[in-house]
Amino acid sequence: MTSYWLMKSEPGECSVDDVLAAPNATVPWFGVRNYQARNFMRDAMRVGDGVLFYHSSCAEPGIVGVARVASAPYPDPTQFDVKSPYFDAKSRREEPRWTLVDVQVLRKTRNLALPELRAHDALQDLVVLRKGNRLSITPVEARHWRILSKLLDHP
Numbered sequence: 429m430t431s432y433w434l435m436k437s438e439p440g441e442c443s444v445d446d447v448l449a450a451p452n453a454t455v456p457w458f459g460v461r462n463y464q465a466r467n468f469m470r471d472a473m474r475v476g477d478g479v480l481f482y483h484s485s486c487a488e489p490g491i492v493g494v495a496r497v498a499s500a501p502y503p504d505p506t507q508f509d510v511k512s513p514y515f516d517a518k519s520r521r522e523e524p525r526w527t528l529v530d531v532q533v534l535r536k537t538r539n540l541a542l543p544e545l546r547a548h549d550a551l552q553d554l555v556v557l558r559k560g561n562r563l564s565i566t567p568v569e570a571r572h573w574r575i576l577s578k579l580l581d582h583p
Contacts, residue, residue, distance in 0.1 A: 490541035499530035
């Protein structure tokens with residue numbers, strides 16, 4: 429059964445265009461340091477799951493692409509790199525704390541920004557719209573996925 433996810437990335441760190449320019453339009457989703465988001469990748473994501481690529485911490489946050497989970501979870505190598513801002517001194521190679529999945533962008537879309545998302549009554553309980561939600565990875569219900577897919581296909 430396919431699951432759906434919204435995955436946030438700051439465009440200055442990794443934009444939808446950066447992923448499209450990568451080999452096979454695929455990148456490792458590294459640097460997640462929130463346990464709940466890590467658990468989504470480690471325990472719930474499967475190859476082929478749908479992903480809404482979301483730009484955050486920018487002038488106009490919103491969904492900018494459609495992607496898919498392209499790998500099983502594996503240890504995030506940045507946790508072991510002392511030069512990385514994502515280094516975790518408590519993580520051990522034999523028992524890594526942090527995992528990641530590879531994400532493949534299938535297509536870039538128009539920016540479906542927060543105000544437009546909030547304007548649709550059927551999306552009001554979308555996790556990314558909840559007050560106080562700061563998670564970089566959130567589940568998306570199949571009914572929301574269908575609505576968002578239609579909105580992304582029709583400007």
